[in-house]
Amino acid sequence: MVVKINENYLKLKSSYLFVEVARREAEFVEANPDADIIKMGIGDVTKPLVPAVVDAFKSAVDEMADAETFMGYGPEQGYGFLAEAIIENDYKKYGIELDTSEVFISDGAKCDTGNIQEIFGLDNKIAVTDPVYTVYVDTNVMAGRTGEMGDDGMYEGLTYLKCNADNDFVPELPSEPVDIIYLCYPNNPTGTTLTKDQLKVFVDYAKENKVIILFDAAYEAFIHEDNVPHSIYEIEGAREVAIEFKSFSKTAGFTGTRCAYTVVPKELMAYDGEGNVVEVNPLWNRRQTTKFNGVSYPVQKAAEATYSEDGKAQIKEVLDYYMENAKVIRESLTDMGLEVYGGISSPYIWVKTPNDMDSWDFFDILLNEANVIGTPGSGFGPSGEGYLRLTAFNTLENTKEAMERISKLEF
Amino acid sequence: MVVKINENYLKLKSSYLFVEVARREAEFVEANPDADIIKMGIGDVTKPLVPAVVDAFKSAVDEMADAETFMGYGPEQGYGFLAEAIIENDYKKYGIELDTSEVFISDGAKCDTGNIQEIFGLDNKIAVTDPVYTVYVDTNVMAGRTGEMGDDGMYEGLTYLKCNADNDFVPELPSEPVDIIYLCYPNNPTGTTLTKDQLKVFVDYAKENKVIILFDAAYEAFIHEDNVPHSIYEIEGAREVAIEFKSFSKTAGFTGTRCAYTVVPKELMAYDGEGNVVEVNPLWNRRQTTKFNGVSYPVQKAAEATYSEDGKAQIKEVLDYYMENAKVIRESLTDMGLEVYGGISSPYIWVKTPNDMDSWDFFDILLNEANVIGTPGSGFGPSGEGYLRLTAFNTLENTKEAMERISKLEF
Structure with a gap:
């Protein structure tokens, strides 16, 4: 007898979505050390804990x-x-x-x-x-x-x-x-x-x-x-x-x-x-x-x-801030003629790639030409192919700047 | 098809050791509301976090x-x-x-x-x-x-x-x-x-x-x-x-x-x-x-x-305090003629029950006659039968008082 691993682990795809996103970002940063990257990929919050908390x-x-x-x-x-x-x-x-x-x-x-x-x-x-x-x-x-x-x-x-x-x-x-x-x-x-x-x-x-x-x-x-x-x-x-x-x-x-x-x-x-x-x-x-x-x-x-009471009021302010970002993203992308979903009752906006482009291709264009990082939809499953996720957790300034940059791209 | 449970859970003994200890304690407290119980059972610390932490x-x-x-x-x-x-x-x-x-x-x-x-x-x-x-x-x-x-x-x-x-x-x-x-x-x-x-x-x-x-x-x-x-x-x-x-x-x-x-x-x-x-x-x-x-x-x-540096010094003081308790327990019980193990490099003292008594019988005697709570050794497995665990996490005063009370018991 020898100690045996749980072989089901070997069925897992070895590369995790966000690891690949981070790898492409690092590669880009190395080639473009002065680029001002705006991260709208991972779903992490940015606002501090509220005072009551x-x-x-x-x-x-x-x-x-x-x-x-x-x-x-x-x-x-x-x-x-x-x-x-x-x-x-x-x-x-x-x-x-x-x-x-x-x-x-x-x-x-x-x-x-x-x-x-x-x-x-x-x-x-x-x-x-x-x-x-x-x-x-x-x-x-x-x-x-x-x-x-x-x-x-x-x-x-x-x-x-x-x-x-x-x-x-x-x-x-x-x-x-x-x-x-x-x-x-x-x-x-x-x-x-x-x-x-x-x-x-x-x-x-x-x-x-x-x-x-x-x-x-x-x-x-x-x-x-x-x-x-x-x-x-x-x-x-x-x-x-x-x-x-x-x-x-x-x-x-x-x-x-x-x-x-x-x-x-x-x-x-x-x-x-x-x-x-x-x-x-x-x-x-x-x-x-x-x-x-x-x-x-x-x-x-x-x-x-x-x-x-204080906590609820302070948290509402933070959530409103994020939802304002979501609105900016939704409206800007719609104005550009892109199809967008989500972002009304969610901090996530799900963007249909233009011209049926692959998720990763659209990711690369946003990274290389607008220095904006999203998350390729295909990383969430086969039906995510042809979509890209943006999140509302960055600052309002950065969110507006990202939309401004994306609006200048030609697809 | 119907949703099926993990049937292995049904093999578990339903009553967890400390639940039964708590039940007997509650029963005793209800019958003896004024009793001054000293808890030396569960392995939880009592000293606060040190200032550096x-x-x-x-x-x-x-x-x-x-x-x-x-x-x-x-x-x-x-x-x-x-x-x-x-x-x-x-x-x-x-x-x-x-x-x-x-x-x-x-x-x-x-x-x-x-x-x-x-x-x-x-x-x-x-x-x-x-x-x-x-x-x-x-x-x-x-x-x-x-x-x-x-x-x-x-x-x-x-x-x-x-x-x-x-x-x-x-x-x-x-x-x-x-x-x-x-x-x-x-x-x-x-x-x-x-x-x-x-x-x-x-x-x-x-x-x-x-x-x-x-x-x-x-x-x-x-x-x-x-x-x-x-x-x-x-x-x-x-x-x-x-x-x-x-x-x-x-x-x-x-x-x-x-x-x-x-x-x-x-x-x-x-x-x-x-x-x-x-x-x-x-x-x-x-x-x-x-x-x-x-x-x-x-x-x-x-x-x-x-x-x-401060953290280490402050923590050493706390650990020394617990180990003084362990020493008090070891020495007191040994003086009473009981066989004790552990308590030298551990906050736990493992006491052989007197006269080959059952773990739970010894637990009940300590609870009822000395108002001291230990943990029955048999709860940790068959070879724990005939032992009881005491811990060094109470105060020095309570630990001494518990030993004083136990010393008056006749087995």
């Missing part, structure tokens, strides 16, 4: 400095004070009742959406949208729920739900039986949304077919359309079929601070091999208590402060 | 408050500044050279020791010591590397390496072929250590048999014996066979702050199904970059400060 963060660190108020191990599921603030502010507002035992606080939606598949059997059939946030795919490849990637860029054994301009970015229901569907709305990477009615189609399908929906709502704070749900639990029956993921990363600038949460309703059921019903909430609780040790106490206090 | 933590939060110094997504593997401080202070001191790409910073050794098994095949045979930190066992049960738990308290398919007074808590090499061995030294729960020579036996065995050792050194900072290695890499050849886990939790009071790290040397190899050699470091890198988003920036700055 900073104050709460620091005063929680002060608590850690005093034996009387020091906090050691906290609950793996997160502190009640934060779960209660989440329920009050992110759910009650939309008429959704949750118990704190249904809210699991974590250090990131990437971790949660990556880890959630562990509590489900390896024999489940998985559906993802195409294009897709690659974490959903890669974590299922690593677990062994797929075969190899084919020449078409799709993993054998996965079901891809195509989303492009042809279907107005509304995925059709799977045409073959599946057990688990990942949905992310407002969508990463396309920035598009589903209306309540469109999402209800999926919830109804899930109920009918004993399917679970893994609903990533990390961009919920950017929603500006009335008929777009802020939580999947706004849809009747969703508590029986959906797990929801949310994050403070984009909402409150926590990408470097790290806090998120996952909702697993008590009504959510799955099945064992003999078809017996099993509650899912205790499985995730067991996963988290066994393999996770809770989020840093000062970080949880910082997250709580995002729900204070 | 608090200062660095808060000033990093200040950086997050300013657009010029704000930090968004960091490297999933952790910041170079912290990896460099770790290498300089925790390794160079012992003659060990590491590259920053071999150090992976995380939010906890529990997470890392729980997640590490994902990069290895499901067909590996696992060995653990008995008693054991249950995370090693449970995460392998959840992944499907075991059968059911037998009446003897052991999972089918796992190899248990017995550690008790009979072998002076030095595990023998596995008597059957295994692929992966979990070792934790200084040991949780027994507080005992392995000398360099004793650990070398395992390293040599691993090299000879193409086995990987997962070495949990979370309690390294408590080592006070010259012949006890601070890192498994002090043993010649260990870089080719061992992954090492360390944590700021017990060292610097970070149980509620969350920071740890894992070392995966470039020389470490495992094998694919055809016997081809595969480097392990890129696998863990892939796992972390796909399923983790790095540790909070202010927390990493706080961890870095543990290595400043």
